[in-house]
Amino acid sequence: MHAASSPGRxxxxxxxxxxxxxxxxxxxxxxxxxxxxxxxxxxxxxxxGDTTGIPLHTILTDGPFGAWWSAVFLDLFDDDASRRSSxxxxxxxxxxxxxxxxxxxxxxxGKDRPLKRVGILHAGANAAATAVYIASWRARSRGNHRLGVxxxxxxxxxxxxxxxxxxxxxxxxxxxxxxxxxx
Numbered sequence: 001m002h003a004a005s006s007p008g009r010x011x012x013x014x015x016x017x018x019x020x021x022x023x024x025x026x027x028x029x030x031x032x033x034x035x036x037x038x039x040x041x042x043x044x045x046x047x048x049g050d051t052t053g054i055p056l057h058t059i060l061t062d063g064p065f066g067a068w069w070s071a072v073f074l075d076l077f078d079d080d081a082s083r084r085s086s087x088x089x090x091x092x093x094x095x096x097x098x099x100x101x102x103x104x105x106x107x108x109x110g111k112d113r114p115l116k117r118v119g120i121l122h123a124g125a126n127a128a129a130t131a132v133y134i135a136s137w138r139a140r141s142r143g144n145h146r147l148g149v150x151x152x153x154x155x156x157x158x159x160x161x162x163x164x165x166x167x168x169x170x171x172x173x174x175x176x177x178x179x180x181x182x183x
Contacts, residue, residue, distance in 0.1 A: 014175030063096030
């Protein structure tokens with residue numbers, strides 16, 4: 001019989017984030033508006049994905065994520081067409097981030113407090129990534145492609161962090177519970 005393995009670093013980190021009561025003020029500030037979004041039956045049905053079987057936020061994340069990662073890929077090529085396309089993809093990702101954030105915020109309203117704490121950090125990482133991509137677009141549009149590329153790569157790192165947090169949120173599982181099983 002094998003002994004139960006201890007939780008990994010990632011699980012411990014997520015458990016600590018779920019338990020971080022210092023995030024409660026942000027949760028309490030965001031919760032009433034997000035809950036109001038979900039109080040409308042048609043909006044709630046759309047956000048939950050009652051028709052498609054897939055929550056709207058899960059679908060919409062492909063927009064900014066795909067556009068921004070495609071831009072990072074095109075940045076590997078040093079020709080004018082790739083530069084123009086990359087700049088356009090960065091802009092598309094910024095525009096697509098708005099409905100994605102709104103749908104995520106509405107979905108977040110249905111989570112319990114530990115997952116809402118993680119969601120606050122997920123939203124913060126997404127907001128930071130969006131701000132970095134806006135700065136990337138501005139640099140590119142002003143002719144400073146190199147700076148735009150560096151900013152996009154920094155934004156991609158933020159997207160990875162956010163994606164891990166978002167994956168945890170969408171799983172609906174609690175890391176703090178898993179940690180307690182092994183503790």
